Amino acid sequence: MDTAISVPFFVASLFLGMLLFLELGRRLGVRRLARHPVGEGSSFGHLEGAIFALFGLLVAFTFSGAASRFDSRRELIADEANTIGTAYLRLDLLAPEGQSGMRELFRQYVDSRLEVYRRLPDIQAALAELAKSGEIQKTIWTQTIADSRLPGSHPDAAKLILPALNEMFDITTTRTMAARIHPPQSIYWLLFALGLGCALLAGFGMAGVKPRSWFHMIAFAAITAIVSFVILDIEYPRRGFIRLSDYDQVLVEVRDSMK
Numbered sequence: 001m002d003t004a005i006s007v008p009f010f011v012a013s014l015f016l017g018m019l020l021f022l023e024l025g026r027r028l029g030v031r032r033l034a035r036h037p038v039g040e041g042s043s044f045g046h047l048e049g050a051i052f053a054l055f056g057l058l059v060a061f062t063f064s065g066a067a068s069r070f071d072s073r074r075e076l077i078a079d080e081a082n083t084i085g086t087a088y089l090r091l092d093l094l095a096p097e098g099q100s101g102m103r104e105l106f107r108q109y110v111d112s113r114l115e116v117y118r119r120l121p122d123i124q125a126a127l128a129e130l131a132k133s134g135e136i137q138k139t140i141w142t143q144t145i146a147d148s149r150l151p152g153s154h155p156d157a158a159k160l161i162l163p164a165l166n167e168m169f170d171i172t173t174t175r176t177m178a179a180r181i182h183p184p185q186s187i188y189w190l191l192f193a194l195g196l197g198c199a200l201l202a203g204f205g206m207a208g209v210k211p212r213s214w215f216h217m218i219a220f221a222a223i224t225a226i227v228s229f230v231i232l233d234i235e236y237p238r239r240g241f242i243r244l245s246d247y248d249q250v251l252v253e254v255r256d257s258m259k
Contacts, residue, residue: 005185007240011229014195018221021196022203029207048201055194059227066234073178074247080171081250087164093154098147109136110255117248120238137169182235195224
């Protein structure tokens, strides 16, 4: 949960910038052909190919990293649901008079955990709810220690429940850090700069064709912008069209089972 780059601004700027650089490259190419009508530009083919290959590699690695982090975040949701479910079942080891209060605390805790991610992309609201979850964690921990000492509790109640609670709390920190792990923003701005550079070279190469092809220019810029949008949408899955909220249903089901 951190401040992300503005995806609409990034994508729109990339699209318009590439169109501008395509036209700029074409005009530079036309001027060069006017001075040197013989096709001397063919010697730069290897250099242009290397730059386009570098751009393609950057897109591929960025997409691969975003998809990998997306999968990890989905797995962590399932892990948290499992740890909460395990700890909740072990409440049966407590004395009967202590179970009802603990079960209510668990219901409040799961509601708070769900609310943390429902409030995104409002970072401040999500952090406030995360702090509330932390307070409930402290209450659950201290109350469990006290209830495990009540007459009627299983002799090993504390030994079995406290490790389960520890795992349940640890996954909270793991998920929070996973939501904050992104590539440095300089990677995306490098992607942006390389996109403009490739557009400039592509426009330069189109100079030999007298009527400019707006179809090819718009298609090249649009496809690059769409790919960049998908990468960023996967990287920040609580903000755009690709969302992790569908996978929160696992936690919702755990909450529904807490009768």
